[in-house]
Amino acid sequence: MTVRALRDRVMGTDLLLVLPPQAQAAVLEWLRAVERTFSRFDPGSDTSRVNAGGAVVVSELFLTALDEACRYFDATGGLFNPFLGAELARLGYDTDFALVGTRDVGATTSPAGASDVAAAFPVGASDVAAAAAPGGAPVVHLDHDRRAVTLSPGLAVDLGGFVKGWSVQRAAEAERDSGRVPYGMIDAGGDLVAWRPDDGRPWRIGVEHPLRERPVGVLELPMPTTAVATSSVVRRRWRDRAGAELHHLIDPRTGEPxxxxxxxxxxxxxxxxAAEVYATCLVLLGTREGPRWLAGQAPGAGWITVGRDGRVRSSVALV
Incomplete structure (x- = not known):
């Protein structure tokens, strides 16, 4: 089996595929289909059509990913929230990020109902997968029979990093389970899945330090199939008209970065x-509360945090 490295760009991030050429083509085609389906900035995407309002018939791909995101919404008590598109747009992240920093961005008033959504957390497990707004009305309804999604006014889906991780995971599973690719890696902007035979040589990856030039360290991936996700407030930053610096990780408890x-x-x-969800939640909760919370959610997960003071804390060995 000939494995090669291919670099490309998809979902607004750099992509590295360490796979046989045929597998590279299949994975790239899949990720581009996901990008077309979930982009907030493509008027024809399922995300844009759902965010425009009403009962919208969507693809099975969109419904499946949104349903799984809702399950994490429920499991985390709303700390992970896939319905923050209105908040991101209000803060100025309403177009491809490459363009956000090139224009004068001003924070505006939230769309009608957005403040209610920011305060909504629990998700019910059934065809209604959503938060309960203060008035008790569901904010999103997933109709699996009709394959339709309905959002309350002012609400907007943004699956962002979640759908990137979700789609990379499925691409990796498809290639690994085919039996044709026993050794490979799919890396989308540092969020990656790497796999190997049980007796194969472990992958080793570098972990960047967000505030310093030298890396946090090198991590040897422990399992035959391992996923690694990183969330950072240092990436995807911009300033509003008042000069305040903003970033894309929104705390659903406040509606602010x-x-x-x-x-x-x-x-x-x-x-x-899962790693995408948990990494985001760790950033929201902080370096002390976050690891304690993660131990209750996923006891076997490893973690590395970097504080705003540059201090590194870790549950895993770094070389």
């Missing part, structure tokens, strides 16, 4: 979608 003491969190586990 997270302001804990955690600048970056990395989570190591078996599933990249």
């Amino acid at each position: 997270a302001d804990s003491d955690c600048a970056q969190a990395t989570v190591i586990t078996a599933d990249l979608a």
Whole structure:
């Protein structure tokens, strides 16, 4: 088996595929289909059509990913929230990020109902998968029979990093389980899945420090299939008209950019979608509360945090 490295760009991030050429083509095609389906900035995407309001018939791909995101919404008590698109747009992240920093961005008033959504957390497990707004009405309804999604006014889906991790995980599973690719890696902007035979040589990856030039360290991936996700408040930053610096990790409890003491969190586990969720939650909760919370959610997950003071804390060995 010939394994090669291919670099490309998808979902607004750099992509590295360490796979046989045929597998590279299949994975790239899949990720581009996911990008077309979930982009907030493509008027024809399922995300844009759902966010426009009403009962919208969507693809099975969109419904499946949103349903799984809702399960994490429920499991985390709303700390992970896939319905923060209105908050991001209000803060100025309403177009491809490459353009956000090139224009004068001003924070505006939230759309009608957005403040209610920011305060909503629990998700019910059934065809109604959503938060309960203060008045008790569901904010999103998933109709699996009709394959339709309905959002309350003022609400907007943004699956962001979650769907990147979710789609990379599924691509990796498809290639690994085919039996044709026993050794490979899919890396989307540092969020990756790597796999090997049980007796194969472990992958080793570098973990960047968000505030310093030298890396946090090198991590040897412990399992035959390992997922690693990193969330950071240092990436995707911009300023509003008043000069305030903003970033894209929104705390659903406030509707504003997270302001804990955690600048970056990395989570190591078996599933990249889960790792994406947990890394974001660690940033929201901070370097002390976050690891305690993660121990209750996923006891086997490893973690690395970097505080805003640059201090590194870790549950895993770094070389």
